[in-house]
Amino acid sequence: MTMTLTDRQIDHYRTTGWLLASPLDDQSVRQLRAAVDEVQQWDDSGDWMHHREMTDDGPKLCRTENFVPFHPWLRSFLCEGVLPQLISALVGEPVLLYKEKINYKLNGGAGFRPHQDAPAYPFITGSVSVMVAVDESTADNGCLEVVSSRHQEVLPMDDRGCIIDAWVQKHDWREVPMAPGDILIFDALTPHRSGTNNSGRDRRAIFPTYNRITEGNLRTAYYEEKLRRFNSEKHSLDTVRISLINDFEGRPVK
Numbered sequence: 628m629t630m631t632l633t634d635r636q637i638d639h640y641r642t643t644g645w646l647l648a649s650p651l652d653d654q655s656v657r658q659l660r661a662a663v664d665e666v667q668q669w670d671d672s673g674d675w676m677h678h679r680e681m682t683d684d685g686p687k688l689c690r691t692e693n694f695v696p697f698h699p700w701l702r703s704f705l706c707e708g709v710l711p712q713l714i715s716a717l718v719g720e721p722v723l724l725y726k727e728k729i730n731y732k733l734n735g736g737a738g739f740r741p742h743q744d745a746p747a748y749p750f751i752t753g754s755v756s757v758m759v760a761v762d763e764s765t766a767d768n769g770c771l772e773v774v775s776s777r778h779q780e781v782l783p784m785d786d787r788g789c790i791i792d793a794w795v796q797k798h799d800w801r802e803v804p805m806a807p808g809d810i811l812i813f814d815a816l817t818p819h820r821s822g823t824n825n826s827g828r829d830r831r832a833i834f835p836t837y838n839r840i841t842e843g844n845l846r847t848a849y850y851e852e853k854l855r856r857f858n859s860e861k862h863s864l865d866t867v868r869i870s871l872i873n874d875f876e877g878r879p880v881k
């Protein structure tokens with residue numbers, strides 16, 4: 628499958644810091660959903676990383692990371708398919724997968740505080756993330772919300788690595804509803820957040836992040852560094868630690 632971006636789409640991305648597109652055909656959307664169903668069923672015996680959160684209905688999966696080595700369809704979809712092709716067109720050079728995660732946000736799952744991704748991503752100066760909707764993503768099940776045209780610099784952060792409240796209150800947050808298979812491409816400096824899912828419907832999405840090829844193949848280094856910091860730094864908040872910043876609002880499973 629191929630898709631080319633129009634000048635208008637490239638201009639929209641450069642001006643606002645994000646771009647919504649629908650590059651997948653029906654068969655690819657079916658395969659995508661089947662692939663995520665499979666990963667969701669994996670147990671904890673492999674080198675992938677499952678994370679769980681406590682919900683009012685008990686513990687639930689909230690994230691899986693590091694799954695491309697173990698799932699050929701997802702590896703080819705994220706590393707060779709239309710996604711890296713589109714990101715390359717936006718940044719003007721080939722890109723490599725830096726990291727990948729599935730955020731499940733199952734019914735009752737928590738949201739994410741306002742943040743930029745860049746402070747959570749060591750070794751790279753710029754990167755591009757994608758949200759690939761697996762289920763429908765709407766305001767009531769915790770779709771992404773973005774602030775447009777504020778992707779030029781790292782914003783002031785609080786002690787969780789999230790954007791300070793004074794800035795958050797002063798800016799317009801725009802909800803981005805998505806159908807299964809839609810993709811939202813956004814700069815690592817684009818401010819974003821999302822709410823809790825109290826809708827009764829799951830809201831699963833894959834978030835791959837890409838870096839420019841000139842910065843090198845950094846995926847292994849990223850996961851090694853993440854594990855090193857998780858193992859060496861004390862986590863004192865009453866939250867689930869799934870990121871190198873503390874943007875996730877989920878409750879830990881005790």
Ligand SMILES: O=C(O)CCC(=O)C(=O)O
Binds near residue numbers: 732769819820832874
């Ligand atoms: O899954 C979401 O709702 C938001 C994800 C996000 O911002 C993140 O994982 O950094």
